[in-house]
Amino acid sequence: MCPKNIWLKLHRPELASQFALSAFELQLAEQGNEVEEYARKLFPEGVLVTKTRDEAVQETEQLITLKTPAIFQATIVVDGFIAKNDALVYDEKNACWDLYEIKGTNSIKEEGKLRDHIDDLTFQASVLKRANVKTGKFFILHLNKEYVRIGDLDIEELFAIEDMTEKVVARLPQVEEQMGAAKYHLTQEDEPMKGCDCIYAGRSAHCSTFKHSNPQVPEYSIHDLARIGSSKKKLATLVEREVFSLDDVPADVDLSDIQLNQLLVYRNQKPIIDLDAIRTEIEALIFPLYFLDYETFAPAIPMFNGFSPYKRIPFQFSLHILDTPDGELRHVEYLHEERSDPSEKVAQMLVEHIMPKGSVISWNKSFEQGVNRELGLRQPESRIALERMNEQMYDLRDVFQKQYYVHPDFRGKTSIKKVLPALVEGVRHADLDISEGGAASDAWWQMISPTATATERTKIAKGLRTYCELDTYAMCQIWKHLRDLAF
Ligand code: SF4
Numbered sequence: 001m002c003p004k005n006i007w008l009k010l011h012r013p014e015l016a017s018q019f020a021l022s023a024f025e026l027q028l029a030e031q032g033n034e035v036e037e038y039a040r041k042l043f044p045e046g047v048l049v050t051k052t053r054d055e056a057v058q059e060t061e062q063l064i065t066l067k068t069p070a071i072f073q074a075t076i077v078v079d080g081f082i083a084k085n086d087a088l089v090y091d092e093k094n095a096c097w098d099l100y101e102i103k104g105t106n107s108i109k110e111e112g113k114l115r116d117h118i119d120d121l122t123f124q125a126s127v128l129k130r131a132n133v134k135t136g137k138f139f140i141l142h143l144n145k146e147y148v149r150i151g152d153l154d155i156e157e158l159f160a161i162e163d164m165t166e167k168v169v170a171r172l173p174q175v176e177e178q179m180g181a182a183k184y185h186l187t188q189e190d191e192p193m194k195g196c197d198c199i200y201a202g203r204s205a206h207c208s209t210f211k212h213s214n215p216q217v218p219e220y221s222i223h224d225l226a227r228i229g230s231s232k233k234k235l236a237t238l239v240e241r242e243v244f245s246l247d248d249v250p251a252d253v254d255l256s257d258i259q260l261n262q263l264l265v266y267r268n269q270k271p272i273i274d275l276d277a278i279r280t281e282i283e284a285l286i287f288p289l290y291f292l293d294y295e296t297f298a299p300a301i302p303m304f305n306g307f308s309p310y311k312r313i314p315f316q317f318s319l320h321i322l323d324t325p326d327g328e329l330r331h332v333e334y335l336h337e338e339r340s341d342p343s344e345k346v347a348q349m350l351v352e353h354i355m356p357k358g359s360v361i362s363w364n365k366s367f368e369q370g371v372n373r374e375l376g377l378r379q380p381e382s383r384i385a386l387e388r389m390n391e392q393m394y395d396l397r398d399v400f401q402k403q404y405y406v407h408p409d410f411r412g413k414t415s416i417k418k419v420l421p422a423l424v425e426g427v428r429h430a431d432l433d434i435s436e437g438g439a440a441s442d443a444w445w446q447m448i449s450p451t452a453t454a455t456e457r458t459k460i461a462k463g464l465r466t467y468c469e470l471d472t473y474a475m476c477q478i479w480k481h482l483r484d485l486a487f
Contacts, residue, residue: 002196002197002198002207003185003186003192004192004193004196004197004209004213005207005209006186007185007186007188007191007192008191008209008213010186011189012212015212022438022439023438023439023442023443026442027438027442031299031300034104035102035103035104035143035300035301036086036104038155039086039087039100039102039141039159040072040087042141042155042156043070043072043087043089045069045070046068046070046072046087046089047063047070047071047072049071049072049073049074049075056075057075057076057077059075064088067090067092068090069089069090070088070089070090071087071088072086072087073085073086074087074088076127076128076131078130079130080183080187081123081126081127082127083123083124083128085100085101085124086100086101086102086141087099087102088100088128088133091136091137094136095134096134096135096136097128097133097134097135097136098135098136098137098138098139099121099124099125099128099135099137099138099139100139100140100141100161101117101120101121101124101138102141103117103140103142103143104142104143104300105142105143106143106144106145106309107142107145108140108142108162117140117164118164119171119175119178121164121168122138122171122172122175123175123179125138125168125172126175126176126179137165138163138164138165139161139162139163139164139165140161140162140164141159141160141161141162142160142162143159143160143300143309143310144157144158144159144309145308145309145310146308147302147309148302148307148308149303149304149305149306149307149308150305150306151305153301153302158302194213195213195214196209196213196214198210198213198214199217199239200232200239201223201229201235202225202227202228203223203224204229205229206223216244217244218244218245220246220266221246222235222243222244222245222249223235224246224411224412225255225259225262226258226259226262226412226413227256227259228259231256234253234254234255237253238253246263246266246267247267249263257403258403258412259412261403262406262410262411262412264406265406265407265408265410266408268408270408271405271406271407271408272403272405272406273404273405273485274403274404274405275485275486277402277404278399278404278405278482278485278486279486281399281404281482282479282482282483282486282487284394285359286357286358287322287323287324287325287358287359288321288322288324288355289321289322289359289361289476289479290319290320290321290353290354290358290359290360290361290392291319291320291321291322291362291473291475291476291479292317292318292350292354292360292361292362292368292472293318293319293363293368293468293471293472293475294314294316294317294368294371295315295316295317295437295440295441295444295464295468296312296314296315296371297312297313297315297441297445298312298313299313299445303339303341304340306341306377307341307378312370312374313342313343314346314375315336315342315444316333316334316335316440316444316464316465316468317333317334317346317349317350317468318331318333318468318469318471318472319331319332319350319353319354320472320473320475320476321353322476325483329473329476331469331472331473332349332353333465333468333469335461335464335465335468337447337448337457337461338448339448339450341378343375343378343379344379346375347375347379347382347386348382350382350386350389351382351385351386354385354392356388358392359392359394360389360393360394361393361394361395361396361479362394362395362396362475363395363396363397363416363471364397365393365394365395365397366395368393369390369393372386372387372390373387373390396475396478396479397416399482400414400419401414407419407422409421409422410422416429416471416474416478417429417430417436419478420474423477423478423481424474424477424481427470427473427474427477429467429470432466432467432470433463433466433467434464434466434467440467440468443463443464444464446460447461447464
């Protein structure tokens with residue numbers, strides 16, 4: 001967690017609206033809570049600390065004194081630090097407490113993430129040590145991506161446990177030093193630094209308070225240059241020269257071709273269009289054209305047979321079919337409105353409507369191809385047809401990723417939500433109730449919830465249909481726009 005962000009939360013509550021979580025982030029938090037609830041089942045004699053603030057600390061002290069077999073959400077406050085332990089498990093043999101950090105991830109191997117997880121654990125180990133709670137081992141408990149649900153959930157198989165004791169012990173001196181610095185930083189009444197560290201990071205890394213900390217950076221800036229977040233040195237050079245506006249980027253900065261194109265179209269306010277290349281792409285497509293888009297939900301805890309943690313449930317698809325270049329556009333769609341596995345119905349409908357001749361057009365095809373592959377594993381009778389559809393698949397986004405068409409309004413992005421309004425008038429995602437994939441996924445989850453009313457379900461279903469249909473309609477309109485330009 002970023003110290004500047006925490007300081008702002010503590011000392012500038014009036015900025016609270018900027019800290020609000022999106023529907024998708026809330027869903028992730030909910031999933032994290034669900035993972036914790038299931039993980040607790042591994043310690044059946046455990047007791048959950050349900051009180052809050054000082055009472056939670058007192059309840060934890062009592063449970064520790066009673067040598068409770070496992071304490072969930074054990075709350076320790078000492079030296080100005082507060083730690084909430086996911087699970088503190090009593091080791092009777094060695095008369096000490098083992099600490100478990102529960103992570104809702106499939107793997108902890110990724111370099112940066114592993115270090116963060118170990119630091120979380122080490123912070124808690126330090127707080128326990130300061131509170132004179134004798135500790136033994138330190139573990140990370142996370143989801144097991146190899147687990148495939150068959151029948152009831154097998155909790156033992158659903159989770160993997162990794163011993164991090166050695167790593168935590170080795171990390172303790174550095175983390176304690178950081179804790180001292182963070183405490184000093186957070187207790188300062190004045191805002192600790194004028195800017196913040198994200199001045200050296202691409203836009204996708206910024207939190208919503210970036211503008212507050214860096215008012216000199218325009219809304220569309222060097223931080224929006226395509227993939228600038230992966231070129232740390234380049235970004236640092238610009239920041240150190242106090243160049244923030246795209247108008248001021250000097251010619252001697254070594255930008256990639258994509259970044260140079262972005263700058264050029266911004267400055268000229270005119271698109272770059274390679275008509276020959278677009279013509280070649282369009283000519284290679286075979287009729288009928290099938291514009292396909294999936295919406296998926298990827299729950300941490302597998303809901304149905306054949307699913308592993310975070311495997312995608314394809315709960316909806318939209319398919320627009322164009323049989324001939326100037327033919328009538330046909331629409332086929334499916335939305336699964338029950339709390340059950342939609343795989344069979346989705347696979348059957350696709351096999352029924354997508355013939356072996358023709359191009360299947362998607363946006364970011366690796367996503368649709370991945371969903372088809374997973375669907376084929378669960379629906380073996382449709383597997384060959386789904387694999388064949390993957391071979392027929394063309395990624396319309398390629399035209400933009402390969403820079404055959406670069407528009408100033410794309411702002412360095414090639415998402416359909418950026419491309420559509422720049423090329424086609426009158427069709428926009430922003431006007432919809434559900435306007436992006438994360439919100440669609442959350443909406444489906446709400447719709448199939450046992451507590452949703454009939455009215456709520458109807459409203460959500462309508463929003464989902466409109467959103468998914470727009471994506472494939474948009475692809476068709478973009479294709480038409482390119483064709484009209486090229487021929
Ligand atoms: S923009 Fe980045 S560095 Fe700044 S407060 Fe947010 S997360 Fe922290």
